[in-house]
Amino acid sequence: MSRNEMLKVISRLQKQTEIIDFKMPIKQTGDIKKYLKFYGLPSEEKKYHFGNVYVDSYLIKVQMFEPQNSREENVVLLLHGYLDHVGILSDTIHFLTKAGYKVVTFDWPGHGLSSGETAEINDFGEYERVYELVVNEISKQLNTIPNIVAHSTGAAVVISDLLKSTQTEYKSIILIAPLIRSNLWTITKVGYYFMKPLVKRVKRVVRQSSADQHFIDFLKKDPFQPSLVPLKWLKALIDWNDQVHSLNEKGQRVLVLQGVEDGTVDWRYNCQFIARLFYNSQIILYDEGKHHLLNEIDGIRLNVYEKIVRELNKQLYENYKINNE
Numbered sequence: 319m320s321r322n323e324m325l326k327v328i329s330r331l332q333k334q335t336e337i338i339d340f341k342m343p344i345k346q347t348g349d350i351k352k353y354l355k356f357y358g359l360p361s362e363e364k365k366y367h368f369g370n371v372y373v374d375s376y377l378i379k380v381q382m383f384e385p386q387n388s389r390e391e392n393v394v395l396l397l398h399g400y401l402d403h404v405g406i407l408s409d410t411i412h413f414l415t416k417a418g419y420k421v422v423t424f425d426w427p428g429h430g431l432s433s434g435e436t437a438e439i440n441d442f443g444e445y446e447r448v449y450e451l452v453v454n455e456i457s458k459q460l461n462t463i464p465n466i467v468a469h470s471t472g473a474a475v476v477i478s479d480l481l482k483s484t485q486t487e488y489k490s491i492i493l494i495a496p497l498i499r500s501n502l503w504t505i506t507k508v509g510y511y512f513m514k515p516l517v518k519r520v521k522r523v524v525r526q527s528s529a530d531q532h533f534i535d536f537l538k539k540d541p542f543q544p545s546l547v548p549l550k551w552l553k554a555l556i557d558w559n560d561q562v563h564s565l566n567e568k569g570q571r572v573l574v575l576q577g578v579e580d581g582t583v584d585w586r587y588n589c590q591f592i593a594r595l596f597y598n599s600q601i602i603l604y605d606e607g608k609h610h611l612l613n614e615i616d617g618i619r620l621n622v623y624e625k626i627v628r629e630l631n632k633q634l635y636e637n638y639k640i641n642n643e
Contacts, residue, residue, distance in 0.1 A: 319355075324352070324541050327353055327356075328431065328541060330349050331353060331431050334368075334369075334379075335370060335377065336368075336369045336370060337371075337372075338380040339459070340367055340456065342367070343365040346366060354366075357405030358405075359383070359405065359408050360411060364384055364385060364415055365384035366381070366382070367380075367381060368380075368381050371424070371448075373444075373447055373448045373451050376434055376444075377432060378424050378426075378432045378433075379425050379432045380422065380423070380424040380455075381404060382420060382423075383411050383423075384415075384421075385418055388418055388419065389418070390460060390462060391462045392418055392419045393462055393464040393465065394422070394466075394630065395422050395456065395464040396410060396414070396422070397423070397449070397468035397469060398425070398430075398470075398472055399471045399472055399497070400437070400470060400551070401429070401437060401522075401544060401547075402429065402470075403429050403430030403431070404424065405430070405540070405542070406540075406610075409612070409613065409619070410612045410623070411423065413626075413627075414467075414626075414627075417627045417630075419465075422456055422464060424448075426439075426445060426448065426472075427445070429542070435548070436544050436548075437544050438548045438551055439550070439554050440550070440554065441557060442557070446479055446482075449475045449476070449479060450479065463489055465492075466488075466489070466490065466491045466492065468491075468493055468496070469611075470494070470495050470609065473494065473497060474498065474562075476491065477493070477498070477595075478561075478565075480568055480570055480572075481568060482565065488570055490573070490629050490630050490632075491571070491573070492572070492629055493572055493573070493574045494575050494622070495576055495580055495582070496583070496588055497555075498559065498587065498591050498592075499559065499583065499584040499587050499588060500555065500582065500584060501580075501583055501584050503584050507556060513549060514549060514553075518548060518549055519546040519547060519548050520549065521547075522545055526581075526608065527582060527608050527609040527610045528608050528609070528613050529614060529618075530610075530613055530619075566595075567594065567595045567597060568596055569596075569597060569598050571596070571598040571599065572592065573625070574592055575602050575622055576588075576601060576602070576604070576607070576611075577604045577607025577608050577618075578603050578607060579605075580607065580608055581609065582609035589601050589603075602625060604622070606618065
């Protein structure tokens with residue numbers, strides 16, 4: 319399918335207004351089938367749910383991929399990072415569903431199929447509100463608290479929620495290349511204040527975020543990839559940093575998987591920050607891993623997947639022991 323044809327499919331899907339129903343799979347339309355095929359997402363062999371969660375002024379497109387005969391409590395909420403979308407996580411969704419987990423995932427505001435100005439946000443509180451309402455919808459409809467697997471900006475939202483929340487009952491929290499500060503943080507901040515009076519958007523610098531060249535080549539032709547980055551988003555990240563550094567530590571266990579060759583985030587600072595505020599955290603480093611660890615070359619990606627499913631199964635076993643004592 320050509321890029322222009324896919325853009326027409328995307329436009330029609332973005333206009334759909336039905337509410338997500340996690341109990342009732344949808345009948346796949348022609349546009350849904352084209353979307354799933356273009357991004358290599360699971361289709362016929364899985365029950366597929368598609369719909370919206372309304373969050374303030376945003377229409378958030380939510381999807382669930384459900385294996386046959388999966389257990390009710392085996393739910394993973396999978397969160398993408400900035401400038402990405404659900405389709406980028408296709409390989410991860412395939413892996414998790416084959417491991418027996420229902421995968422709920424959505425596009426952040428201004429990303430993918432969700433509404434909002436492209437790649438923009440007023441403040442990170444809007445991301446947090448979306449996350450909170452999707453988690454609540456999962457809890458209400460599926461009667462369970464999901465496991466969380468979150469990449470980059472998605473991980474930042476989870477970190478913020480964990481530090482602010484008084485809730486203590488969580489399942490597995492797995493953070494992939496989490497964002498606190500972006501790479502070259504001081505230079506980035508100085509650059510923002512210099513450019514702010516002059517422009518509203520800057521040209522996006524596309525980094526070699528994975529050693530998998532097939533993935534990088536696909537990104538270059540992905541219809542969802544923006545060519546410009548709004549300074550408004552960078553201001554929101556700077557403001558959020560000021561807020562998150564004022565929060566207190568938590569005993570919640572988090573597993574962090576981080577590539578040492580990540581040029582997108584300031585991974586050394588970010589890992590130290592997480593280790594300090596989540597004193598039960600475990601951090602695993604990948605010497606040759608870049609930012610898109612979930613889309614790295616096979617040797618790295620499969621090891622990342624192994625660590626994810628081991629953590630999920632470990633927590634599932636712990637919950638089983640508690641419930642049967």
